[in-house]
Structures are given as C-alpha cells and as structure tokens.
Amino acid sequence: MKFQKPSKIQAISLPMILNPPNRDLIVQAHNGSGKTTCFVLGMLSRVDPKLQAPQALCICPTRELAIQVMKMKEKVKEKCIVNGGNCIR
Numbered sequence: 001m002k003f004q005k006p007s008k009i010q011a012i013s014l015p016m017i018l019n020p021p022n023r024d025l026i027v028q029a030h031n032g033s034g035k036t037t038c039f040v041l042g043m044l045s046r047v048d049p050k051l052q053a054p055q056a057l058c059i060c061p062t063r064e065l066a067i068q069v070m071k072m073k074e075k076v077k078e079k080c081i082v083n084g085g086n087c088i089r
C-alpha cells in the first residue's frame, strides 16, 4: 500500500479506533480522504484469525460502496496478519 503518512482524518481517528476504550465513533470527512481505510483497519484489528466465524459486519447503503469496501479490506488484509471477513450477498 506504500502509504507514507496517515491522512488528516486517519491521524485523528486511528488512535481512537485502535486503542481502548473502543467507544462508538462517528467520522465525517471528504471523499477519498481515507475513511474506509480507517474503519477496515479497525475491523481487522479486532478479528481473531483462529475463530472461523463472522466477527464483523459492515453495512453499506449501496452495492457499489460494499464492493469498494470489500476491495479495500482485501488490500489491507494482505498487509495484516489476519484473516478477516467474507462478502455477504
């Protein structure tokens, strides 16, 4: 993925997403600012690869967005030592 540094929204939200106390979070930022990367990282960071069962649910308002999130999940997963999620049709 060759990211040099986090985007502004990632720098602000990732510490809250990845660290306890893991509270609910609403994030708003411009298109393409890195929001999907943030919540995909958050989801994958909490997946137990040994547990072969659904552990995260991402609800998207359109099929296109669901596909976009799925692609990002695959990209991020390649760089993480986790085995997260399958696409639910």
Ligand SMILES: Nc1ncnc2c1ncn2[C@@H]1O[C@H](COP(=O)(O)OP(=O)(O)OP(=O)(O)O)[C@@H](O)[C@H]1O
Binding pocket: 002, 003, 004, 005, 006, 007, 010, 029, 030, 031, 032, 033, 034, 035, 036, 037, 038, 072
């Ligand atoms: N820190 C970063 N450095 C460089 N590129 C990044 C970084 N974070 C994300 N990207 C890239 O920027 C693009 C947009 O990222 P992402 O899909 O996470 O943004 P988004 O805010 O969710 O977009 P949208 O609002 O369109 O859904 C992707 O190609 C992603 O790989």
